[in-house]
Amino acid sequence: MLTEREIIATLDMLRNENLDVRTVTLGVSLFDCADRDAGRFIENTRNKITRLAGSLVDVCDEVGLKYGIPVVNKRISISPVAAVAAGLSAEQMVLVAAALDDIAARLRIDFIGGFGALVEKGFTKGDRALIEAIPDALSKTGRVCSSINVASTNAGINMDAVALMGQTIRQTAEMTADRDGIGCAKLVVFANIPQDVPFMAGAYLGIGEPEAAINVGVSGPGVVKMAIDRARKADPSLDLGRLSEIIKRTAFKVTRVGELIGRKVADRLGVPFGIVDLSLAPTPNVGDSVGEIFESLGLKSIGCPGSTAALAMLNDAVKKGGIFASSHVGGLSGAFIPVSEDLNIAEAARRGRLTIEKLEALTSVCSVGLDMVAIPGDTSAETIAGIIADEMAIGVINNKATAARLIPVPGKKAGERASFGGLLGEATIINITDDGGSAGFITLGGRIPAPVHSFKN
Amino acid sequence: MGSAADVYVLIIHYYGNVGDVMKKIVLFVLGPDGPGIIASISKVLVEQKCNLEDVSQTILQQQFISIFIVSMEDSTDENELLSALRSKLEPFGLVAHLKSMQAQGHSQQQACESFVVTTVGPDRPGLIAGMTGVIARYGVNIINLKAVSRSERRPPDYVTIYEVDIPPSSDFKSFRAALQAKAQELGLDVNLQHREIFERIYQV
Numbered sequence: 001m002l003t004e005r006e007i008i009a010t011l012d013m014l015r016n017e018n019l020d021v022r023t024v025t026l027g028v029s030l031f032d033c034a035d036r037d038a039g040r041f042i043e044n045t046r047n048k049i050t051r052l053a054g055s056l057v058d059v060c061d062e063v064g065l066k067y068g069i070p071v072v073n074k075r076i077s078i079s080p081v082a083a084v085a086a087g088l089s090a091e092q093m094v095l096v097a098a099a100l101d102d103i104a105a106r107l108r109i110d111f112i113g114g115f116g117a118l119v120e121k122g123f124t125k126g127d128r129a130l131i132e133a134i135p136d137a138l139s140k141t142g143r144v145c146s147s148i149n150v151a152s153t154n155a156g157i158n159m160d161a162v163a164l165m166g167q168t169i170r171q172t173a174e175m176t177a178d179r180d181g182i183g184c185a186k187l188v189v190f191a192n193i194p195q196d197v198p199f200m201a202g203a204y205l206g207i208g209e210p211e212a213a214i215n216v217g218v219s220g221p222g223v224v225k226m227a228i229d230r231a232r233k234a235d236p237s238l239d240l241g242r243l244s245e246i247i248k249r250t251a252f253k254v255t256r257v258g259e260l261i262g263r264k265v266a267d268r269l270g271v272p273f274g275i276v277d278l279s280l281a282p283t284p285n286v287g288d289s290v291g292e293i294f295e296s297l298g299l300k301s302i303g304c305p306g307s308t309a310a311l312a313m314l315n316d317a318v319k320k321g322g323i324f325a326s327s328h329v330g331g332l333s334g335a336f337i338p339v340s341e342d343l344n345i346a347e348a349a350r351r352g353r354l355t356i357e358k359l360e361a362l363t364s365v366c367s368v369g370l371d372m373v374a375i376p377g378d379t380s381a382e383t384i385a386g387i388i389a390d391e392m393a394i395g396v397i398n399n400k401a402t403a404a405r406l407i408p409v410p411g412k413k414a415g416e417r418a419s420f421g422g423l424l425g426e427a428t429i430i431n432i433t434d435d436g437g438s439a440g441f442i443t444l445g446g447r448i449p450a451p452v453h454s455f456k457n
Numbered sequence: 458m459g460s461a462a463d464v465y466v467l468i469i470h471y472y473g474n475v476g477d478v479m480k481k482i483v484l485f486v487l488g489p490d491g492p493g494i495i496a497s498i499s500k501v502l503v504e505q506k507c508n509l510e511d512v513s514q515t516i517l518q519q520q521f522i523s524i525f526i527v528s529m530e531d532s533t534d535e536n537e538l539l540s541a542l543r544s545k546l547e548p549f550g551l552v553a554h555l556k557s558m559q560a561q562g563h564s565q566q567q568a569c570e571s572f573v574v575t576t577v578g579p580d581r582p583g584l585i586a587g588m589t590g591v592i593a594r595y596g597v598n599i600i601n602l603k604a605v606s607r608s609e610r611r612p613p614d615y616v617t618i619y620e621v622d623i624p625p626s627s628d629f630k631s632f633r634a635a636l637q638a639k640a641q642e643l644g645l646d647v648n649l650q651h652r653e654i655f656e657r658i659y660q661v
Contacts, residue, residue: 001601002573002601002618002620002652002655002656002659004603004605004616004618006655006658006659007573007575007618007655008575008605008607008616010650010654010655010658011575011577011616011648014648015577015646065633066629066650066651067650067651067653067654068648068649068650068651068654069650069654253658253659256657256658257654257657257658259657260653260654260657
């Protein structure tokens with residue numbers, strides 16, 4: 001028996017609090033498509049993705065309609081291209097990216113992720129070719145996303161890869177200079193990348209994954225914020241312990257929605273259901289912001305002292321509620337703080353409340369790292385590499401996923417605006433201290449050894 | 458009103474556990490709410506050697522409404538039962554009716570899927586008639602209906618919730634479109650959602 005209170009509360013989540021399924025991502029293994037001939041590899045890839053994902057968009061829409069929960073993005077993640085196309089040259093890798101873009105467009109897929117490589121311990125020939133292809137590939141395509149894992153807790157940090165990614169990010173920005181360096185919004189550098197991330201730009205299908213799988217990313221920052229606001233209005237004496245309980249219960253509900261939709265889509269497509277990624281994913285809309293949750297928790301703005309503690313509590317409560325709600329949790333599973341994609345966080349950065357240093361501190365307790373951060377276009381490759389290295393160290397030492405999605409905006413300086421459009425949003429360029437102070441360290445190269453796994457202090 | 462109530466006598470006959478011929482009645486009681494109503498009714502039923510099989514009770518704006526399915530031996534006199542009930546209940550302003558129980562209600566020949574239709578918007582005459590007209594036209598059966606006012610809103614929203622069974626033969630897309638068209642005509646927001654979404658969110 002349903003109660004009217006439950007039905008009305010669900011309606012409110014949908015109508016006023018932006019509850020939706022942020023992404024249903026179909027993972028497709030491409031290992032059986034491998035071929036030394038680029039044309040045959042592309043043909044095999046096209047046939048396989050079209051066979052498995054041909055009805056993905058229609059099925060997501062139908063399931064979304066049946067349950068009254070919109071599926072905002074339909075995406076595909078594939079095996080790391082550097083591995084399945086290891087025999088190809090950089091020029092051929094660009095052709096692969098163009099073909100992936102075309103496949104995604106034909107299937108009406110928003111993004112296709114996995115044009116990437118895992119290089120935490122060193123490069124293969126395929127890895128080098130793929131990274132060399134990135135600037136060209138991301139400037140010529142709109143839907144292809146790239147992730148490069150340069151570090152892990154078990155392998156340490158490949159500093160040669162970090163330096164190379166600093167240069168690659170600069171080149172990618174230059175090649176998309178007419179669009180504020182948007183190529184870099186589709187490129188992310190990771191430590192400890194999970195194999196089943198459904199969110200972009202990090203989505204790829206890991207080598208331990210099945211032939212195909214449905215992975216789901218929930219949304220819900222608006223739902224969490226409204227739940228906190230309602231609870232505090234009803235009982236102004238609520239303390240943080242009680243508020244974390246409210247976040248936990250809300251995360252439970254949001255996760256149940258994601259899992260139900262994911263399982264129904266998986267059943268209809270005849271592929272196994274993989275995981276729910278619990279991440280609170282914002283959009284550049286009022287009422288759909290992670291930043292607003294900080295204000296609901298009593299902070300004047302994200303970035304004020306206390307923000308790291310608030311984020312730690314939020315992230316932990318979301319995990320506790322979500323893990324109970326779903327049989328399989330994976331991906332990044334935390335809270336995202338993507339600067340340009342979150343209206344409130346972008347505003348905090350504009351007003352100078354949120355600096356790159358504070359963002360870095362926040363990433364030590366949240367799920368994805370320095371995300372969608374617009375930086376001055378003239379930031380040197382070595383300084384970018386230095387920022388990446390710091391972020392990777394946080395992930396490696398704390399045994400968690402972290403990432404850097406930095407966008408040097410060509411021709412623009414700190415304080416100016418950069419606009420990326422749609423869900424990628426817009427942001428004020430954040431100030432970076434770039435006096436060449438990182439270059440001496442970055443150019444040393446090599447691999448920072450894996451950290452000790454005991455004596456945790 | 459109570460004394461003038463129609464009395465319908467039961468038609469169903471069947472064999473109970475002890476081999477006696479049994480029959481069933483449907484009993485309705487309605488009137489102002491207060492403590493002790495169910496206790497009074499059930500006491501009379503026991504005295505008349507009746508067995509209470511199913512009960513549903515609700516209160517709408519302090520009005521008590523309940524429905525009982527009662528089984529009894531074929532020889533039991535319904536008029537005597539009704540008189541006994543009325544003598545207990547009428548002093549409290551409550552009305553009792555007996556009705557014969559039809560063998561079957563709406564038969565579910567097909568495996569239906571359960572959905573929830575909700576409308577939100579200002580109250581107006583013809584709201585429920587309009588929506589239920591569409592629901593009936595598509596052969597969709599309403600299994601539960603609630604209407605509540607959201608008085609915290611200004612102006613208050615009127616929320617109607619229809620739990621419905623949609624037969625597989627119904628055209629889901631066309632049904633949704635018809636609901637939306639009617640809701641628009643009535644100035645309402647309408648949602649049609651599979652029941653499972655509510656169960657999954659709220660039930661552990």
